[in-house]
Amino acid sequence: MREGCSKVCVTGASGxxxxxxVKKLLAKGHSVHATLRDLKNESKVSLLKSLPQSEGKLVLFEADIYNPNDFDHAIEGCEFVFHVATPMIHDPGSQYKNTSEAAMAASKSIALSCVRAGTVKRLIYTASVVSASSLKEDGSGFKDAMDETCWTPLNDSLAYVYPDDPFYKDYTYSKTLSEKHVLSYGNDENGGGLEVVTLPCGLVGGDTLQSSTPVSGVVCIAQIMQDARAYISLKFLKKLLGKIPLVHIDDVCEAHIFCMESTSISGRFLCASSYISLEEMANHFALHYPEFNVKQEYEDELKKDIKWASTKLCDKGFVYKYDAKMILDDCIKCARRMGDL
Structure with missing residues (x-):
């Protein structure tokens, strides 16, 4: 593992x-170039400026994913770049026809900024497990296991997986295409020696620095929340992935930093500590939180048991600290703190 402090860039830093x-990087003594879409957004700026150790170590840059050339300035002089920002809702007034086009353009521009800077050793991209479904190309069922070799088929045979809301298909296509594109810069022909790591993260739960319960945290506990959209999202993930890969926010951040601190690392690493069924999640809530009305879950068909076969991150030496119970419990604590439960 490398030692010493570095200058790093984090895109979409208020997310x-x-x-x-950003908080963990500052605590470890690193200098952080943090990008925000709008530096006039006082709540997002104050969130970052109020972090411990931010004085003299944190520099804010205005950069919009829909104007990908904005990121040159922020990346200049950095040794590591964490590309976390992603377009969630399409801006119809932009030059792009959908979120996939916007995300691809941003990923390409940020990777090229890394190459041009001449100082960036490694680009670490926050991907999503929606890119790693083990569904077969013809949509006829799942493969035996889910690991880094799995890529979500982007074809009409999976139309039954997506809810009516176009967001789900747009987001899946956006994250899958962007991740593949980012990985293409991890070879000498495109990236000029740039190391590229992608971390397709499971459904992220835990506490937050933000002023409201994170969307992904609400999805984690959708079976006890009165939130129809969150429950649709949970069912979508189950249809797409067979079960729900869960990961704690703390483990996600530590995994990113682990990939920065490793002497040399590149490629794709799935990031989730647990892979559980909706029935197991509902049983946990019913057992430990009897005060809530828990949605009952029944497997609609006999499916073979898909295994979580990804060990690449742990094989490199990474250790997860949070299991499924701890993740779900922390989501409930967060929602209670925010007054949502």
Missing amino acids: YIASSL
């Missing part, structure tokens, strides 16, 4: 994962 990552 759920990114803000916690």
Whole structure:
């Protein structure tokens, strides 16, 4: 593992994962170039400026994912770049026709900024497990295991997986295409020696630095929340992935930093500590939180048991600290603190 402090860039720095990552990086003594879409957004700026050790170590840059050339300035002089930002809702007035096009353009521009800077050793991309479904290409069922070799098929045979809301398909295509594109810079022909790591993260739960319960945290506890959209999202993940890969926000941030501190690392590493069924989640809530009305879950068909076969991150020496119970419990604590439960 490398030692010493570095200058790093974090895109989309006020987001759920990114803000916690910035806090940990500052605590470890690193200098952070943090990008925000709008430096006039006082709540997001004050969130970052109020972090411990931010004085003299944190520099804010205005950069919008829909104007990908904005990121050159922020990346200049950095040794590591964490590309966390992603377009969630499409801006119809932009030059791009959908979120996939916008995300691809941003990923390409940020990777090229890393190459141009001449100082960046490694680009670490926050991907999503929606890119790693083990569904077969013809949509006829799942493969035996889910690991880094799995890529979500982007074809019409999976139309039954997506809810009516176009967001789910757009997001899946956006994260899958962007991750593949980012990985292409991890070879000498495109990246000029740049090391590229992608971390397709499971459904992220835990506490937050933000002023409201994170969307992913609400999805984690959708079976006890009166939130129809969150429950649709949970069912979508189950249809797409067979079960729900869960990971704690703390483990996600530590995994990013682990990938920065490793002497040399590149490629794709799935990031989740647990892989559980909706029935197991509902049983946990029913047993430990009897005060809530828990949605009952029944497997609609006999499915073979898909295994979580990803060990690449742990094989490198990474250790997860949070299991499924701890993740779900922390989501409930967070929602209670925010007054949502």
